[in-house]
Amino acid sequence: MFTLIILANGSPMNQVFTWGVALTVIGVFLALVAMVFIAIGGKGNRDTKAGGIIMIGPIPIIFGTDRGSVKILIVLAIVLMLLVSGLTILPYLR
Secondary structure (H helix, E strand, O other): OOOOOOOOOOOHHHHHHHHHHHHHHHHHHHHHHHHHHHHHOOOOOOOOOOEEEEEEOOEEEEEEOOHHHHHHHHHHHHHHHHHHHHHHHHHHHO
């Protein structure tokens, strides 16, 4: 079992680190819960669609099992690229 003690007092970098650890633990927990739900799910007729994005810097690598999933992931990749580019440029605009 994971034990997470959030001590967000102090410098802003300490707070960023604490939020990063907390979000990582939450993400791992949600992935484990999803795997359990998939494992105990019924064995009926399943039409599984899946896809993923691997972001290497601002460059996405997109893969999927059908065109619909890939189209959604392309839009998400564009949004993520714009977000990363904007957050990278933001400190220089001040």
